[in-house]
Structures are given as structure tokens and as C-alpha cells.
Amino acid sequence: GRLIVRATRVGRETQLGQMTRLVEHAQGEKAAVQRLADRISGVFVPAVLLISALTLGVWLLTGHPATAAFSAAISVLIIACPCALGLATPAALFVASLTGANRGIFFKGYRALEASRHVDTVLLDKTGTLTHGQMTITDIEAARGYEEDEVLRWAGAVEKASEHPVARAVAAMAERRVGELPELDTFAALPGIGARGTVEGHEVYIGRAAGLPAGLAARQAEWEALGHTVVVVRRDGAAIAALGVADAIRPEAATAVTELKGLGLRCVLVTGDNETTARAVGAAVGIEEIVSGALPADKVAVIRRLQKEGGCVAMVGDGVNDAPALASADLGLAVGSGTDVAINAADLIIVRDDLRIAGTAISLARRTLNTIRGNLAWAFLYNLAAIPLAALGLLNPLIAGAAMALSSTFVIANSARLLRHGGPPPRPARSAPGHAPALAAEQAG
Numbered sequence: 278g279r280l281i282v283r284a285t286r287v288g289r290e291t292q293l294g295q296m297t298r299l300v301e302h303a304q305g306e307k308a309a310v311q312r313l314a315d316r317i318s319g320v321f322v323p324a325v326l327l328i329s330a331l332t333l334g335v336w337l338l339t340g341h342p343a344t345a346a347f348s349a350a351i352s353v354l355i356i357a358c359p360c361a362l363g364l365a366t367p368a369a370l371f372v373a374s375l376t377g378a379n380r381g382i383f384f385k386g387y388r389a390l391e392a393s394r395h396v397d398t399v400l401l402d403k404t405g406t407l408t409h410g411q412m413t414i415t416d417i418e419a420a421r422g423y424e425e426d427e428v429l430r431w432a433g434a435v436e437k438a439s440e441h442p443v444a445r446a447v448a449a450m451a452e453r454r455v456g457e458l459p460e461l462d463t464f465a466a467l468p469g470i471g472a473r474g475t476v477e478g479h480e481v482y483i484g485r486a487a488g489l490p491a492g493l494a495a496r497q498a499e500w501e502a503l504g505h506t507v508v509v510v511r512r513d514g515a516a517i518a519a520l521g522v523a524d525a526i527r528p529e530a531a532t533a534v535t536e537l538k539g540l541g542l543r544c545v546l547v548t549g550d551n552e553t554t555a556r557a558v559g560a561a562v563g564i565e566e567i568v569s570g571a572l573p574a575d576k577v578a579v580i581r582r583l584q585k586e587g588g589c590v591a592m593v594g595d596g597v598n599d600a601p602a603l604a605s606a607d608l609g610l611a612v613g614s615g616t617d618v619a620i621n622a623a624d625l626i627i628v629r630d631d632l633r634i635a636g637t638a639i640s641l642a643r644r645t646l647n648t649i650r651g652n653l654a655w656a657f658l659y660n661l662a663a664i665p666l667a668a669l670g671l672l673n674p675l676i677a678g679a680a681m682a683l684s685s686t687f688v689i690a691n692s693a694r695l696l697r698h699g700g701p702p703p704r705p706a707r708s709a710p711g712h713a714p715a716l717a718a719e720q721a722g
Contacts, residue, residue: 505522593632
């Protein structure tokens with residue numbers, strides 16, 4: 278067929294381009310601890326040179342041999358070599374990046390490390406995050422005067438132009454049942470709501486189920502009680518059918534939520550689905566706090582509200598609808614199977630298709646920051662203790678050189694401990710019975 282594209286923004290002006298610039302800016306910044314180390318180094322190096330010169334002068338003025346004076350002065354320079362100080366941050370980040378890569382975690386920059394230390398609340402999207410995002414049509418209820426295949430024919434024509442998981446499910450079933458679908462004259466995606474288009478001269482809408490007639494409303498209540506998502510098909514404004522859609526919950530979702538809570542984090546489910554469906558999924562994975570019916574702007578509003586209340590918020594999502602929330606959160610975690618916009622908006626990317634990695638990512642980021650702080654503390658304390666000894670002549674240059682090397686070795690060894698963080702990479706979770714929404718989708722498949 279023919280595809281007509283109108284580019285309203287191109288290159289760096291597009292949303293993706295803007296998100297990419299934000300990421301590049303974040304990667305160009307230094308972590309707060311590294312900026313502190315740089316400021317201290319700006320004072321430390323001149324101070325060491327001054328101490329070395331004073332050591333030489335004092336030793337010569339007090340009548341000591343020139344060789345002893347030069348030995349003490351050189352020992353000060355050697356023992357104070359800021360190798361450990363320079364290795365403190367990059368060594369920890371290198372090991373953390375390697376450890377994260379082995380477990381399917383990609384750090385975009387320092388922001389993730391700094392934010393992870395204070396995160397106390399995690400918002401989780403439902404579709405594609407807690408669930409597989411592979412929707413299946415489980416039920417169809419057509420209004421009086423309409424046939425199921427007739428409804429699917431119109432709905433499939435519109436949904437075939439959309440990339441949303443629900444749209445893919447509707448289009449796939451329509452093609453299986455009806456075959457070739459009619460041409461679509463106009464199309465508009467409604468983020469967080471649905472989609473609409475013109476099919477054979479009629480405006481067709483597929484999206485949120487609201488204001489249904491009695492017969493369809495009864496079906497809606499029945500399906501939502503099972504944890505299904507219900508969408509309505511409207512033709513020229515009139516509701517002509519309701520579709521029940523199920524999405525299998527990830528088998529590891531409940532374990533992932535438990536691990537996040539074990540880190541002291543408050544878990545909140547934020548979804549565009551209605552409250553009944555959201556609570557069914559929340560009960561299956563162990564989340565009590567639910568925010569339902571949330572459009573992309575609503576998710577951002579929830580994050581802003583929690584931040585104003587003094588919270589530090591992490592967001593886990595995968596879709597275009599989650600990108601604004603991922604960018605607004607203090608820490609954004611994108612599932613690697615998600616959209617490019619979501620991935621560009623996040624601070625952490627979970628490449629492995631396993632939600633349990635979210636908890637591992639946050640704990641690894643926290644431990645990495647603690648390791649950096651430990652390395653810097655060691656480097657400073659080591660110099661504070663060693664420089665006076667060298668200035669007093671208690672360390673000759675050979676011993677000073679060995680001590681300096683051992684100090685750098687300690688920093689590297691301390692950073693290497695991050696390789697053992699979290700143990701071996703987790704195995705794929707096995708599907709287990711017990712979750713109604715998951716079972717419904719599996720049976721439908």
C-alpha cells in the first residue's frame with residue numbers, strides 16, 4: 278500500500294531527539310562525589326607540593342644532611358600520589374557496569390547512582406512491565422443488530438495502524454477471523470485512551486470502555502472482575518461491541534515486588550486500566566496501592582505529588598505512555614523490550630526480560646555509590662596518616678612507593694567486590710498457577 282508521512286519535527290527537534298539530548302547531558306555531568314573529589318584534588322595537589330618543599334627546607338635548616346632532606350621530601354611526593362583518589366570513582370563505575378551488563382542492567386550515567394541512594398517509592402506500570410504486554414482477545418460481546426465478525430472487521434482496520442499491545446491483539450484476531458481488512462482513510466492515536474479512524478465512511482473508535490449500554494455494561498463488570506481489560510468499539514459514536522482483553526502477568530512479578538519491598542521501597546501500581554482490573558493485578562503481584570485510569574499526564578502528576586511530599590520516586594515502565602513519567606521521576610527504569618522513547622527517557626535500562634532485575638539494579642546502584650564513597654574516604658584518610666610520617670622521615674621513598682601502590686590496589690580490590698553483588702544472574706522464572714489474569718490469558722491462548 279501507500280504510506281504518506283508528514284514530518285512536523287525532524288532530527289534534534291523530535292521528541293526522541295530531545296530525550297537523547299537529555300541523556301547526553303546527563304552523561305556529560307559528573308557525579309556529586311566525583312565533583313567533590315575534583316575540588317579537593319585542586320587544593321590537595323598544591324598543598325602536597327608545598328608540604329614537600331617545607332619538608333625539604335625544614336630538614337636542611339635543622340642541620341640534616343641534604344640526602345636525608347631530599348629523601349623525606351621525595352617520600353612526601355610519592356606517598357601522596359593521588360592515584361587512589363583518581364581511581365576511586367572510575368574503578369567502581371567500571372566494575373558496576375560490568376556487573377550490571379552480566380545481569381542485564383545498563384547504567385546511562387551518574388544520576389542513577391545518586392538517585393538510587395534516596396529512592397523510597399517505586400511506581401510500576403502494568404502493561405508490558407508487570408505483564409508480558411502480549412494481549413489476547415478473550416471475549417467479544419456485540420450489541421444487538423451487529424455480528425462479531427462485522428465488529429472485528431471495522432475495529433481491526435483501525436487497530437492495524439496502531440502499535441499498542443491491545444491494538445495488535447485486535448488486529449491479529451480480526452485478520453484470523455475476517456481475512457482482508459478494509460482500507461483506513463484517516464487515523465489518530467489517542468495516547469492512554471485508544472485510537473480512532475475512518476473506515477468505509479464511518480468513524481470508528483476503539484478504546485476505554487465508558488458509558489456502555491446495559492447489556493455491554495454487564496459484560497464489562499463480569500470481565501473486569503476476572504482482571505481483564507475491557508475496550509469498547511464505537512461506530513459513529515454508538516457503542517456496538519465490548520472486547521475483553523487479557524494479558525498474562527509475568528511469573529516473576531510477585532517476586533520482583535517482594536524484593537523491591539525488601540529494599541524498603543514503597544510500591545505503587547500506576548495504570549491506565551480501570552480500578553477493578555488494576556486491583557486484580559495488584560492483588561496477584563502483592564501491590565496494595567493502586568492508581569488507576571491514569572493517562573500519561575496523570576502518571577507525571579502522581580510523581581510530582583509524591584516529590585512535593587518529600588519522596589524520591591523511581592518509575593518502571595516500557596511504553597511511549599511511560600516516557601514522560603520516566604523522565605520526570607528521580608530514577609527512571611525502562612524495560613529493554615520497551616519503546617525507544619521510553620528507553621531514551623530512563624536512567625537505567627533493564628535489558629534482560631526479567632522484572633526481578635529492577636531490584637537488583639537499584640541495590641547495585643546503591644552499593645556502587647557506597648563503594649565510591651568508601652574508596653574516596655580511604656584515599657583521604659590514607660594521605661592524612663601517611664604524609665606526616667613521610668615528612669618526619671619515617672618512610673623512605675621505596676616504602677612510600679610500596680604504600681602508594683598498596684593504596685591503589687586496595688581501591689581496585691574494594692571495587693572488585695561489586696562483581697559478587699547479587700550472586701549469579703537469575704534464571705528465567707517459571708510460570709506458576711494462582712494468578713487469575715495470567716491463567717485467563719494462557720487459557721485464551
